Amino acid sequence: MERPRLREVDAFPTQLDGKAALCLRDPQGFSDGVLFLPLAAAEILQHLDGTNSILDIQAAWVRRHGELLFREQVEQLLALLDEHLLLENARFAAARETVEREFVAAPVRPAFHAGRSYDADPTHLRTTLDGFFTSREGPGPPGPPRGTGLQAVLAPHIDFARGGPTYAWAYRAVLEAADADCFVVLGTAHSALSGRFSPSVKDFGTPFGALGTDRAFIERLLSRTGRDGIIVDDFVHRAEHSIDFQAVFLQYLYAGRRTIRLVPILCGTLSDFVLTGKSPADDPVVRRFITGLQETIAAAPERVCLVGGVDLAHLGPRFGDPQPLTGAHLRRAARDDEAMLQAVTAGDAEGFFRFVQRERDRRRICGLSPIYILLKVLEGAKGQLLRYSQWPDPQGTVTFASVTFP
DSSP: OOSOBBOSOEEEEEEETTEEEEEEEOTTSSSOSEEEEETTHHHHHTTTBTTOOHHHHHHHHHHHHSSOOOHHHHHHHHHHHHHTTOBOSHHHHHHHHHHHHHHHHSSEEOOTTBTTTBOSSHHHHHHHHHHHHHSTTSOOSOOOOOOOOOOEEEEOOSOHHHHHHHHHHHHHHHHHHOOOSEEEEEEEOSSOOSSSEEEOOSEEOOTTOOBOBOHHHHHHHHHHHOSSSBOOOSGGGSSOOTTHHHHHHHHHHHTTTOOOEEEEEEEOOOHHHHHHTOOGGGSHHHHHHHHHHHHHHHHOSSOEEEEEEOOOOEESGGGTOSSOOOHHHHHHHHHHHHHHHHHHHTTOHHHHHHHHHHHTTTTOOTTHHHHHHHHHHHTSOOOEEEEEEEEOOTTOEEEEEEEEEO
């Protein structure tokens, strides 16, 4: 504890009982719930990088504020962080080892977000999902399956409570038009990956039953791509929601109707290319993955549909912007999203990526990697925007959409 290191956490300003506070959340799910701290704690947290002692933190406080920060105050904060497993230390390492051992031993990836982000009871959850189709913003109940061979769909990965009707627009199209036996789901990785891409070979548990993973497809993919930068890592999928939510919707649609298989692949950040101005396609790992996925789909004995679990812009103080959002900000966000989505529906992967590059990703496009990869795999296929939505919150607005590629 003499040179404490804070783990990678989500930290954002919020309001608690009418007062400004700092919210900390563990994106890897080792710590349940959230931790609220006084905003002033942020200044201490920025020094928790494993190089500063408690004395260093006290000295930095005195230099900035001209007043004492007592050792007991720092130790109390560290004890609270330690209690919530937010420090890189022996206690967290032991907890991680236990969780990882239990996860590896489990026959399927448990439905981590059941009871958190959606109802764990299948009857109640089905009623909720049914309601997304018939709500005022929804597309209406699905029609009979036509099996016209839908190639791909982009669906949100925001929680169901905020994005449910927009999910329904995407998945009505899947049920009506996709005749796929295998769904390759490209999800946004919200925590660091060992490589650029991380497939999982575990079946995915959902309240509607387990959705089987197509291990043979993954093996054929890896035989084409190699394992340099494309690393099977089941554990990184444990608490990730961008694929979990798609698996829930797929099982909701198909459980009891027919058997489908899942290919879950998390896509790591492409922010290094945003900063350098280069195309991700210049990277041999990215290029090999795109080509390998194209070839594996083309040679597959089963019918395949691509799914991108993606959100768009993340705006407001919660995500690092200086001021709360106004109606003018949200209208500007809609205009910017519309321009960006024109490249998406045109099937222009490089145009889409250049749009984000020009902005230097100032709007934090959360689906950047999966959208780019999906567009490259489809090689210019034209899409149709079904629904664009915003979850308007002055402190943190998220935008998202549903797009199909017939």
